Amino acid sequence: MLKLYYAASSCALATHIVLEEVGADYSTQRIEFAKEQQKSPEFLKINPKGRVPALVTDRGILTETPAMLVYVAQSFPAAGLAPMADxxxxxxxxxxxxxxxxxxxxxxxxxxxxxxxxxxxxxxxxxxxxxxxxxxxxxxxxxxxxxxxxxxxxxxxxxxxxxxxxxxxxxxxxxxxxxxxxxxxxxxxxxxxxxxxxxxxxxxxxxx
CATH class of the missing domain: 1.20.1050.10 (Glutathione S-transferase Yfyf (Class Pi); Chain A, domain 2)
Known part of the structure; x- marks a missing residue:
């Protein structure tokens, strides 16, 4: 199962939407910027950059929205969210x-x-x-x-x-x-x- 780390009103929403669009089996973990959870030792093990989003996959952790969007699109090609053949x-x-x-x-x-x-x-x-x-x-x-x-x-x-x-x-x-x-x-x-x-x-x- 995929796991998305996100913060409200952040760019993580883009990946969140795409996970819904493709019907992925995923869970989410909210990071509270007001509590500086992005700087916590626990989250820095997930993303040393101290930012969201981060996507945990069965092969490792991905960061940076363009990479995450492509990964989800390529993992669910039937959804047709990227022109793979062109x-x-x-x-x-x-x-x-x-x-x-x-x-x-x-x-x-x-x-x-x-x-x-x-x-x-x-x-x-x-x-x-x-x-x-x-x-x-x-x-x-x-x-x-x-x-x-x-x-x-x-x-x-x-x-x-x-x-x-x-x-x-x-x-x-x-x-x-x-x-x-x-x-x-x-x-x-x-x-x-x-x-x-x-x-x-x-x-x-x-x-x-």
Whole structure:
């Protein structure tokens, strides 16, 4: 059985949704950031990075959302959540998810985790990073809107592991100061995702 370590309102939701989509036999373990459980010796044995998500498999532990999404998709090929037989399409899917991981999520993190880049007592720099978030995150979503979201799903007509990942990060747009009027297709995608049963089930568990 798979075991997903997650925290509420984190990027772990993407993997949680995909586990539901494929009908996997899995369990979950919630990590409370407010209690700094991610820094506990017990969790650091699971993920020395001290972050979520982490996915325990029968072959070992996986971290990093793009890798976990691909692992689940490849483990349950009948669900059709990744274009396994098309090398170019698979690479395009990976390109999109890599952008979310390496750029969009990092830009978002500047709003509340500036201490990762400057000293925690450097209030001026931390405040400057926070002020920049609406521009950097908004710009990333605008590029997705304009150049990357093919519609109705990220890759076009086929629902893939890109969609839960985009949905998860799009949950944070309002708090990041993104002007939703500039990204109507992203907003529409978020709404359609919210109607899926797997999404409802994953969110219900994480917010219980």
């Amino acid at each position: 090398a170019f399409a698979f690479a395009r899917m990976q390109s999109f998810n890599s952008y979310l991981c390496s750029h969009l999520h990092v830009a978002h993190a500047h709003r509340m985790r500036g201490h990762r880049w400057v000293d925690a007592d450097d209030a001026h720099s931390i405040a400057a990073m926070r002020r920049k978030v609406p521009e950097t995150v908004g710009g990333a979503f605008e590029m997705i809107e304009r150049d990357m979201l093919e519609g109705p799903w990220v890759m076009g007509d086929t629902y893939t592991i890109c969609d839960p990942y985009l949905f998860t990060l799009a949950q944070w747009m309002e708090k990041d100061g993104v002007d939703l009027a500039r990204v109507p297709r992203v907003v529409d995608h978020r709404h359609r995702m919210s109607e899926r049963l797997a999404v409802k089930k994953a969110i219900a568990e994480e917010t219980a």
